[in-house]
Amino acid sequence: MSRRNPGRAPTLEQVAARAGVGRGTASRVINGSVQVSEAARNAVLRAVDDLGYVPNRAARSLVTQLTDVVALVVSEPEDRLFGEPFFGQLVRGVTASLAGTSRQLLLTMAHRESERGRLNDFLSRQHVDGVLLLSLHGDDPLPAQLAGRGVPAVLGGRPQDENPLPYVDMDNEGGAALAVEHLLAGGRRRVATITGPADMSAGRSRLEGYARALAAHGLQPLVGSGDFSENSGRRAARELLDAAPDLDAIFCASDQMAIGALAELSAAGRRVPDDVAVVGFDDSPSSRHTTPSLTTVHQPVEEMGVHMVRTLSRLIENPGEPVDDVVLPTHLVVRDSA
Numbered sequence: 268m269s270r271r272n273p274g275r276a277p278t279l280e281q282v283a284a285r286a287g288v289g290r291g292t293a294s295r296v297i298n299g300s301v302q303v304s305e306a307a308r309n310a311v312l313r314a315v316d317d318l319g320y321v322p323n324r325a326a327r328s329l330v331t332q333l334t335d336v337v338a339l340v341v342s343e344p345e346d347r348l349f350g351e352p353f354f355g356q357l358v359r360g361v362t363a364s365l366a367g368t369s370r371q372l373l374l375t376m377a378h379r380e381s382e383r384g385r386l387n388d389f390l391s392r393q394h395v396d397g398v399l400l401l402s403l404h405g406d407d408p409l410p411a412q413l414a415g416r417g418v419p420a421v422l423g424g425r426p427q428d429e430n431p432l433p434y435v436d437m438d439n440e441g442g443a444a445l446a447v448e449h450l451l452a453g454g455r456r457r458v459a460t461i462t463g464p465a466d467m468s469a470g471r472s473r474l475e476g477y478a479r480a481l482a483a484h485g486l487q488p489l490v491g492s493g494d495f496s497e498n499s500g501r502r503a504a505r506e507l508l509d510a511a512p513d514l515d516a517i518f519c520a521s522d523q524m525a526i527g528a529l530a531e532l533s534a535a536g537r538r539v540p541d542d543v544a545v546v547g548f549d550d551s552p553s554s555r556h557t558t559p560s561l562t563t564v565h566q567p568v569e570e571m572g573v574h575m576v577r578t579l580s581r582l583i584e585n586p587g588e589p590v591d592d593v594v595l596p597t598h599l600v601v602r603d604s605a
Contacts, residue, residue: 277318285314297369302584312367337365337579338373338390339399342407347496348376351523352551353568354401357423360572361399370396377409390418397579399423400432405466419582421575425468425594433582435574435593439469439548442564442597443476446518446546449562449599451484455516455544459489461503461528463520470495473520473548489514493524500527508535515543516605522547522554522563529557529604544605559603566597 283293288307295303296311297320303311314320339361341348348354358374365372373395390398390413397419400410406428413420414431422434450458460477463470478488489511491503500519504527507514519525525547529539537543539559547554550565574593581590 277320279320282311282314282318282320285318286310296367302581308367333396333583334394335369335371336373336395337370337397337399337576338375338395339401340375340377340390340409342377342400342402342404345376351495352553353521353549356551356568357401357572360569361576362572363569364573364576390416397421397583399575399579402467404464419579419586421579421582423571423575425472425592427466427468427471433578433590433592435571435578435595436468437566437571437595438597439472439566440476440479442548442566442599443473443518443520444480445476445597445599446548446562446564447477447480449601450516450518450544450546450605451480451486453516453544453605456486457489457511457514458486458516458518459491459507459511459514461491461493461500461507461517461519461524463493463495463524465492470520477518493520495521495523497523497527497530500524501531502527504528504531505535508532508537517543517545519545519547522549522551522561525561525563525604526553526557529561540603540605546599546605550600554600554602557604562602562605563600564597565600567595570595 279293280290283290286293287310292303292307293311296308297315339358341354362372395418398413399421401423403422403424410420410422410426410430410432420432422430422432425434425436447458458481460474462474465471481488489507491507493499493503500523503524504517507517517528519528525545528545532539532543539545545561547561547563550563554561554563574595578590578593
């Protein structure tokens with residue numbers, strides 16, 4: 268039962284007492300700390316709701332010098348951000364991890380040079396407490412700029428070169444190797460791949476896993492280039508069929524490219540999986556509804572968002588303390604296409 272008092276604003280001490288925790292624990296929960304148990308967090312949040320407690324953000328900001336704003340910067344155009352399931356899944360993980368904390372999410376894009384310039388000016392400790400960086404391409408200067416300013420930041424994906432920022436990534440190379448080993452175990456010997464962008468770590472790592480698995484069996488690679496989009500998958504599949512009419516399998520570095528490849532194989536009169544087996548990478552919701560249903564590598568995208576927030580929270584709350592990089596496991600989901 269709620270014990271709200273319309274005459275007086277509830278205090279932090281009352282929240283702590285109702286939750287059965289110390290004042291420090293209650294404060295850490297309300298301030299968004301990850302360094303509390305799940306049971307304590309739930310008890311404090313229930314007490315906050317029951318009592319109608321509202322923290323004094325202005326006073327807190329003066330003491331902590333925090334803004335309660337976390338920026339998620341995506342280096343992709345709008346059509347990919349809102350059109351590809353990967354980004355929606357990751358944002359769900361980020362927002363779920365921020366729920367119940369005092370921190371708010373600022374979502375912004377940094378695809379064009381003009382956007383990068385504005386972000387470079389905005390992303391400082393006066394505007395945000397920390398930054399989550401996603402889908403970086405090439406030698407993007409933003410990570411080094413943030414590190415130079417002392418702004419806590421976490422990369423979504425392994426950096427291409429030496430980088431001072433911690434990262435959360437998938438086992439992209441291992442997942443790609445699993446996909447190829449599955450195709451080889453099914454008797455396929457002319458196994459092609461459609462790669463992701465060469466200027467992204469995920470694209471390069473999945474290509475490396477594909478090549479490593481083929482080399483272990485003494486087979487030669489057959490490579491088509493894509494950019495993770497459906498259209499690029501269709502175009503690359505057409506080019507691969509022209510270059511190697513005898514190919515009997517395609518490993519695609521994303522489900523979207525696999526969907527494009529399935530469409531092109533159907534247009535060319537190739538049966539899947541009878542003539543050509545197809546494996547994707549993502550285990551996106553659409554992979555269950557293709558014809559035939561898509562065998563794919565599962566990557567825990569929402570969990571990636573959760574780990575990115577946890578890592579960033581540690582950087583914000585414990586400045587100067589080292590944090591570990593995180594690599595999440597992948598596994599194969601076998602359906603009808605291979």
